[in-house]
Each structure stands twice: as structure tokens, then as C-alpha cells.
Amino acid sequence: MQSEPPIHELDAEPPRPWIANTSSIAGSPMANCPPSYQRCTFNAIPNTTQLLSKCKIPLALVTSPFRHLLPGDEPVPVIQPEQIVRCRRCRTYINPWVQFVEQGTRWKCNLCYVVNEVPSFFDWDQETRQPRDRMKRVELTHSVIDFIAPQEYMVRPPQPVVFFFVIDVSYNAIQSGMVATAAKAILSALDSIPNSDSRTKVGIMTVDSTLHFYNLNAQASEPQMLVVADLEDVYLPLPEDLLVLLSESRGIIESLLGRIGDMLKGTQNVQNALGPALKAAYKLLSPIGGKIIVLQATLPTLHDGALKAREDPKLLGTPKEATLLQPASGFYKTLAVDCSRAQVSVDLFAFSPQYTDIATLSGLAKYTGGSTYFYPGFNAARPEDALKFANELTHFLGRPLLLEAVLRVRASRGIRLTAFHGNFFLRSTDLLALPNVNPDNAYAIEMTLEENLSTSLACFQSAVLCTASNGERRIRVVTLAVPTTGNLQDCFLSADQSALAVLLAKKAVERSLSSKIEDARDAIVHKLTEIMGAYKQNFTTSGQAVQLLLPENLKLLPLLILGLLKHAALRATSTVSSDMRAHVLGLQYVFPLEFSITNIHPRFWALHNIDIQSDNNGEGVFPPTLNLTSAKLERHGLYLLETGMEVFLWVGRAIPQELCSLLFDKPSYDQIPSGKVLKIVVNAQMCLIAIFQVILPALQNAYSQKVNGLINKIRQIRLLMFTSYPHLYIVKEDGDQSLRMWFLSHLIEDRIEQAYSYPQWLGHLRDQMAKVSSG
């Protein structure tokens, strides 16, 4: 193996299943699922249980059926056929990989092999009284489709969109400016909240040591606050008007949001009663369902769900750290499960300079399919913090919403689903209940072979039944077809290293939370050596024992695993606070595939020698990526590193004068400030809308525009992919020590804090392999 891994393969086209689209029933080019929706760890599945256990690679599916459409993606076709055709035994939806038998009068299900009737409307159009070509039907040509669901798929009329904000107004929250920023952000996002049928409801509650409800009746001249101090037995002070129609009470809501920051300005109240607040919110929302959005800046201290500051820096980095990652109170999980049953989802925005026990609170989002957003040390006086929060909250409120959903994955006969990873509540063995479908999330499903596969094609179908924000009941069906093989070499050659790495990441998170982080790390390394050992045993001769051999498609697997071991979630270190650790673990558990890979293996570019002319239409073409090693850092260089959650700009000590002035508008290196950066905000006419503490100005020269363009493009894509607006940090080569260490910790091919460098890692693996082949 080379000492410099070929990282450009990470950005290359992902491997596809080894079957041509022409073998589908209609031969359409869209017959097999695009890898961005669903990927399997194998692209040619072993067809016997012995073969699967021999090759040691886990069989799993990584799926994100409702991913965000990035610019340039095909929209998903929406159809409303006369009848939704499903297999009569296994209830699979008809898809491009079924077979027509008996001269086309019947169809054979590709998951359970039962023969079903083909309905007459497939060949005959009732309305126009004309024959139609069944091979043109969308169900048979597209692998990703949306059905509009008829009445049988509804237990109740489609629910409206409901947003209920639970805002912490204790001392910390007001002082850090969180409340004011949140109020402003919600105010500006009111227009983008989905409200196409004018049924959207909004409510607000503020919490400190008591609960404050607001009467938002549209007829009143101003909002009225009702204080409930009885935390023991929570009740709702009004039967209605706590949750009102957005379109009717818009004026009152705006007036309230405008005053909320000032109303409680001088508060000295440091207590917070989040538990009772959530119980009240649940009471209010349970008849309809909806989203509870919690903005929390303090540790909950009163009554149910009260938490203690249990962080002990001495435990970090030791095996006892795992205790800090376990939830301290079962209250939140129980409440989350109740919420899930009532179709209520909870999202958490946490801001705190001190310990907020994310490990416990994130249980709320985890079991209701919500998300957790963490802003450690938030301070609204720093405009970059405020901007990040405002951007993320606005995008969060404005994105298209899918409610009261359930997800079910079906696989061909012989394949059994064993484990599910992601944010959801598992109901009845294989039904994932999602009160709110999060387009940012992906789900990993582990599978195993129960019996040998008898056919040449294995299929996986994910179906999500949900209500769109305009009241339509929809079913999204995503079908993936993968051929089977009896050849062990084919199995290895078809493995998908990215899907494998992401699966191992999610399993590692689960292991960390159920036992210890060391165990998770050991388990990953063990799995990797198992896979490599299996390959070695079956495909190499004794003479090649000293080399480390892996098939081409798995060449980057050791690098990805190394990145995972060095990731903040799993790193053996005492410098990561337990809040941060819990948060990052929670994120890795739900990251979609592309985002996860970027987070494990950040993208790294050199900017000092980019070709400005290559990008005349301002599209933001990126230079080639570099290997993640400090050997690439030249003293006169300027580099950009992106993890998905942060963006770093490294300035070398000997950076040329010219670049200094072009980019930073500063005469020399010494005068370049380092730290968190605010991007300057300009509108289409290039007029400054906002001018804050400018560190990276958007200057008129081509170089500055190019760099700013790249950074903006990164932010735009990350916002769409995961509602993440990365902070930009300027790191100087001899500047702030902690910032430098943080930057360097992302260069995973280097040796950091007793962890292996890439060549050392390969050496370690080689030693492990030597032990294997001696058998």
C-alpha cells in the first residue's frame, strides 16, 4: 500500500450495484436507486450464509429517503394511480425490479416471490378509452417515487403544521443574548414557516422558575402573559388561544416576539423548570401533534427532570467517562416516547457557557426523530455566533416539513433486519415511528442472511408514509436492487467503503453509549482487521505476507477508520468536554453519508496557488483536495480545511505580501487577526448591509472574490445538507495555540496525542495481519 492514500477517490462517483438498469422490467435509466438515497455495504451480495460470514463485511443499508434536494438534483415524481399496487403477502409496493409472468397477466414480487394479479388499469386507460403502455408507468421506471395516499392510509384527517417554542428566560439565557437573538430570528422566519393551507399553528412559552404562557388571541390588542407557578401538577391556564393560527394572530405574535427580549431583561432568576414546561407543552400539543422547539441555556433545576452539574474533568479520557455519557434522568426518554405516540417531535437548541448535560437532554430529540443543535459558549455580542444561530434557525423553520410519519424497510426473502440506527422510536420490530421526518437524518439498518438466497437479485425497499405540510398524505418508496453472487472475490470487490465506514461509525456510537468509548474503538479496529484478515487468508499467497493487501475499492478504508478513531466523538483524549462529546456522538449517529465522510475525513485545499481564471462564471469550482497531513503545509501557503461543521483558513508564516493585502486587506502577516470570523453581508448590488467586526473582508479583487465564493458555497451546501452554518476560523501558523491544535487535530494522517500517524497505522495493521496469516 502507498504511504499516500489516493483521497481523490472519496470525491469520485460512488460505486453502484453490479446490475445494469436495462435488466429492470422497463429498462429505464432511473430504475435503480441513486446512491444519495440508499446505499448497501455490498454491491454484489453473498448468496449464502457461509459466504457472508467468511468475508466478514457486515451487510447493512444506509438510507436517507427524504434527503434534501441539492441544486441540480432531479425532483421526485409524484403520482396518484387509480390504485396503489402492492404484493398481497409482503405488502411491497410494485417497483422496477418485479417480473411479469404468464404473458403479463400477473406479476411476481421481487421480495417474497409470490405471484400477484396485474390490475386492468395498467393496460387500459378508463378515461380516454385507449390502451396504454404499461412500461411507461412511473412505478415501473423510477426507483424513487411519491404516491398520494388514498383514505385507507389515514387514521385521522391530515394534521396541520404546529410549532411550539419553549424558550428559557433564566439569567444565563438573557445575559448571553440568546433570547433576543432567538426572538429576532423567529420573527424574521415567520414568513418562511410552511403555511400553504393557512392552518399552521404557533405558540410560545417561556420558562424560568415558573411557566409563562401567552394568550395570543387575535382579537386582543396585545399579548397577555399567564404565569403558572404550580410545577407539581402542571395545567394549561387557558383552553384555547395558547396555540393560535399563524395567519390570524400574526400581529400579536410579532408584537410578543418584539417585546420578549426587553420584558425579562433584568431578571435574576437562575432556575429553570424545563421538565414541567415540557409536560405542559406535551399536554397542549398531544391532541394534534406537531413540533416542540426547546431553546435552552441553563441546566434544568426544578422538579421533574432536574439535572445536576455532574461533569468531572478528571473523568475525561478515562474509562469512567462513559458514565457521563449515560442519561442522568429517565424522565426525558419517557416523555419522548409519549410524545412520539402523540405525533409530537422535540428539537433542542442548547446554548451554554457551562455544563448543560446534553447527554440526557438529547434523549428528547433522539426518540422523537428531532435534532439537537449545540452552541457552546454562545454570546450574542459576538456577531458571528448570532449569525450562525440565526441562519440555522431560519433554515430549520423554513424547510419543507413532513409529519406523522412511519418508515418501514423491507428486504428480499432470506434477509432479516437485525438492528436500526438513527433518531426514531422503534414500534413493533420493524416500524420506525417518526413524528416529524428530518431531511437531515440518515438511518442505518443492519441485516443478516437467515437462509441462502435463491435468486440472482436481492432488493431493499424503504417506504415512508407521511403527511406533507400542505395536508397531502404521501408515501415515498425507495427501491434498491443488488445482484447476488456466489464468488467470494466478487463480494470483496463490490464492497462500498464509504457505506462501510459510516455503518461502523454509527455502530461505534451505539457501543460508546451502551458500554465504553474504548470498547467502541476496539470494536472498530477489530472489525477492520477481521475484514483485512479475511481478504488476506482467501486471496494472497504466503509470499505476499509482508505486504498489506486490500482490493482497490477498499483502499481508503484504513484511512477512514483512522479518521474515525481520531474523531472528536471517539478520540482517546481528556480535552473534549462531555457535552461536546455527547453532542458529536449524537450527530455522528444521524449524519447522512456524504456529510459523515466529510466529517471523518475533512476536505483540505491549498488556496495560495489556485487558478483564478478557471472559474469565470463564479460557480465556485474547488481546487483538488490534498492529503490531510502537515507535510502539505508550506510556510508561504494559505489553506482551507472544511469538516462540515467548521471551516478553517490556515495562514502560513511566510505568506506573500501580495496575498495578504488581496485577501485580508492588511499590509503584512503580523497584522492579520486570527479567530472566529464574520462574513460580511452584501446584497445583490454589492452594498454593505451589515458591517461588523470585519476580519475577512469581501474585497473587489478577483482573488478575494474567489476565496469568499468558495467559502459561501461551502456554507450554502452544508446548510442544505445538514442545517449547519459552519463558523470560519482564521488560524495563523504561530498564533493562538489552542486554535492551532484544533486545526492540526483534523490532519488525520499525522501523529497527534499518542495516536498513530498514517504510516504507523499501516504498520500496526501489518503486525495484526502477520498474526493472522500464521494460521
Add this chain to the structure above:
Amino acid sequence: MLRSTIIARLADGLPLAASMDDEEGVDISEYKNQAKQIFKRLSTDSETRCSVESGPYYFHYLIEFGVCYLCLCDRSYPKKLAFSYLEELQKEFNEKYGNEVGTVARPYAFVKFDTFIQKTKKQYKDTRTQRNLHKVNEDLQDVTRIMTKNIHEVLGRGDQLNNMSEMSRRLNEQSQTYLKNAKKMNWQAMWQKYGPPSLVAAIVLLVLYIRIFWW
């Protein structure tokens, strides 16, 4: 108390709008199913106004312009008020969405009408308010002419009719068979009674005949 409201298209029972109900403490899902079945049984010749009793509740429905407006209320809720509520809904719904009713295909296409339903529901909730008392006393509609039926009749009627025709068909068949068998038996009985003697008589006649002609 008004419990639930559903508006459906008469032709195929497709639900067009419904109220999001506060079902705390009361499980009315069984009654909702009954409502769905009532819609299926209705046709253009059904009465335009009717009340169906079912357990502790009444279904009141009103049919106008091919749309059926149905509400589920407690027994104690005054009929006049219920029909006045349905009439208000009917007027507003017809004005807003009357022409589109024939064209929609997906269920709950007008679910946004729910906001109007909720507002109207609030007004009619308390049977003792001035407004509602006034309505009850007004002669809005001669409610006594509105038929009250029982749910079992409504749902069961169709079944019973089917049963009747089935039974009568079977009866017909069986009586045909009976006729055939009876005829057969008649013949047999006659044969048994007169067979042997007539046979003997025929033989005797034959012998006599041969004797006479041969000698």
C-alpha cells in the same frame, strides 16, 4: 356537545374535510367508522336531512349539492341547534369550494376548511348562550319532520335486503325441486297402486286375444 364533524362527497364517500377533534377522555374511533359506513350507504335518493341514533350519540346529517355534512353529537344536544350548525357549514363550504367538489381526487382535499369548522363549533358549543337559545326557539326547520333512525337499521338494512333476496332465491329453487320430487313420487305411487293389476289385466287380455284369433 358537538363531538366530530365530517364533510364528504355524496357520490363516492370521499372525505373532503373534517374537524381535528379533541379526543381527550373519549374514544370515538368506533363512531367514526360508523360515520364512514353511513357515507357509503348514502345515495342521491336518501333523505336530505336525517338523524341516526347510535349508542350515547346521535349522527345528524344534511345533504346539499352532492355533499353530505355529518356531525356526531351527544344525545342531549338539541337537534335544531345541530342542524343550524350544519346549515352554516353548508352555506360557507358551498360558497368557497362548491364548484371544485367534483374535480378533486385526493382525500381531505379541503382540510383547510377545518379552521372555519373550529370557529363555528366554538359558537355552538355552549347550548345555553343567548344566541343558541334564540336559535332553538326560532322555527328554523320543522325538526319533527326529520326522521330519526337507528344505526343498526341504517347499516343493517342493506344486509337484510341482500339476505332477503338470497333467501327468496333459495326458497324458489327449493320449491322447484320439491315440485319435481313431488311429481316423481306421484307417478311412482300411481304406478305402485295400479301397476301390477293393470299389468295382469293386460296379459289376460292379450292371452284372450290370441286365443280368439288363433282358434
